[in-house]
Amino acid sequence: MNDIILNLKKEILRGEATKIKELVKKAIDQGLAPLEILEKALRPAMEEVGKKFEDLEIFLPDMMKAAEAMTAGTETLRPYLGPGNADIKKGLILLGTVEGDVHEIGKNIVRVMLEGVGFKVIDLGYNVPVLTFVEKVKELNPDILGMSALMTTTMVHMPRVIKELQDRDLKKKVKIIVGGAPVLPDWAEKIGADGYGENAGEAVNLVRRLVK
Amino acid sequence: MSTPYRLWEIQERSNTGPQCDEDEFLSKIFSPTLQKIVKKYEIKYNPKTPVPADDDLADRVWKAGWELFQEVGLYNTDTHRIIKVSDDEIKEALYVAKDQYWVGAGKDAVLWKHRKIEDREPPFCLFSPDCTCSEELHYSMCLAYLKEPLLDGFCAPILEDSIGLKIRSGSPFEINACTQHIYNLRLAAKQVGRPGVFLVAVGTAEHDSGQIAVSNENWGVRTTDSRLIGTLTEFKTADTLLNRVVHCAQYGCYVGNLTGPIYGGWCGGSEGVAVTLVAYSLNGLCIHGAIYNLHFPFHLNLASNTTRELLWPIAVAGQAMARNSKLLYKSGGYTNAGPMTEMVFYEAACHALVSTVNSWHLWEIGAARNKHRNRTTPLEARIAMEVGHAVAGQGMTREEANDIALRLLSIYEEQAATAPLGKEYQECYDVATALPTQEHFDMYRKIKDELSNMGIEFLY
Structure with a gap:
């Protein structure tokens, strides 16, 4: 055995x-x-x-x-696996690289590591328009929305997504995490995100804490 | 463009090249091909020798890089097609490429020449803070860098805000910021008496619209200046990048090929990074029409390239290109530590030493992993460039460089993951005069003396 x-x-x-x-x-x-x-x-x-x-x-x-x-x-x-166990997952995570940004290696690493430890991940890809994030949160009701950016000129879309979620009363239904090369903890706090991961390992630990 | 008549033939391959799903390109084509080629050419990283002196290894890395580029090609994420270049086209582009270019204008023009391993000609010193900076510091930082004595060219820090507004890529705010960026640069260059200095601009533009908006001989980016055209990690492109290829070719400015292969990522380890650096150089030449390459391989976790697993591929790829081509290529440095720490000076010195002896030109230096706003200053770049001039001047051999690199690594390598962030520009420079504080200068001077004691023969 x-x-x-x-x-x-x-x-x-x-x-x-x-x-x-x-x-x-x-x-x-x-x-x-x-x-x-x-x-x-x-x-x-x-x-x-x-x-x-x-x-x-x-x-x-x-x-x-x-x-x-x-x-x-x-x-x-x-x-x-029984019907009730067929999709045993620790939580549903929605991931994407923000609008205008075509860099996704970091986001992809986070996706694989989250899937590996049992989370269900829906990856929206890169260059994801602000309203697509909003529509998908509304449609899929994820536990976590994770946004990534590589450029200072694209990470400005993160607060736009958060504002659109707030305006639609969706923000309180989902935890938001952010990451990417130019993103720092103070930025995450400033824009009202629920967490920040310095790297993929930290992102996984953060998701575990938030989904508990 | 080294083979201008092929511009459209190659661009058309975005529409006609082999089709491939994006999810498959890296996992099914790039990575297995690279692993197969590394094995075939028996390329093996040795951490004990960050600067190997093995010509046969260098030649194998060259062949491996060529084969990688030819087999893998460049993937266009907009069309899901692979742009492939034939063996004959690579040979032709290498033959047609010039080994030297005049860049910059008037009295500030500089002849930039191909370097060989252990070359006594100094490297072309392009100062670049690379980091983002506050709007109110941008002009002062431009001045501070442009005052540097060894500066042959300059790439300014990147704006995050313009007239108090956050810049959003692809938006009117970005175009406005790009205008501000180049005006700051041109005015600073004029004020320090270097109006024709070679500029690589504008880093503030993430989108092609921002780049194209500032092409102007009178006030903007001139044809004597340069633009960088990047590649998405690894070997992927998009129309927004290829738009720049066409614009730069038709506008007539110099093109630099910008790549950052990632150690630990799709390239795998040091061997894969070395091979990928060579392959990227051929990509830049054949597809981007680049007259030079700016390579900044970096560590997946650290986002720096001053530890031995990155110094080795820098050394080996440099040797490979020096022995087998007449290309121009710059080594872009990223330190772990931030400004006004002793560690940043050691890291900068080591990166410059290894790069210069192994035929690279210098692009120095992003401090504090290039992640933190305002956290880079000219002094760490200055020490790197002075080391570059020194080791070239004294004709330092690879073996000597290896010994000194090991000594330097023993000082800082263990602290790579916990490196101090140091200070921001305005904490170690006088913003008004754009000069370093005495404390900052004294630290630089102290480390320079220590480097001198290690065998680096500074020229002044």
């Missing part, structure tokens, strides 16, 4: 999506509970991947491969 858990963890770390699918099926055949596979093997493995990436013991392509393996594992597990 422990062997298969260890093997699942190992193959997640190695980013072997095909092997993960096989191992998940094997684990089910051996009688492991689907939730146990998720909670004792897949998610802890992705936590470890996230930690290694934070310390740059592994690099972004390695983490992305691990994330693909994780997705393959959870998709294989999905039919075996």
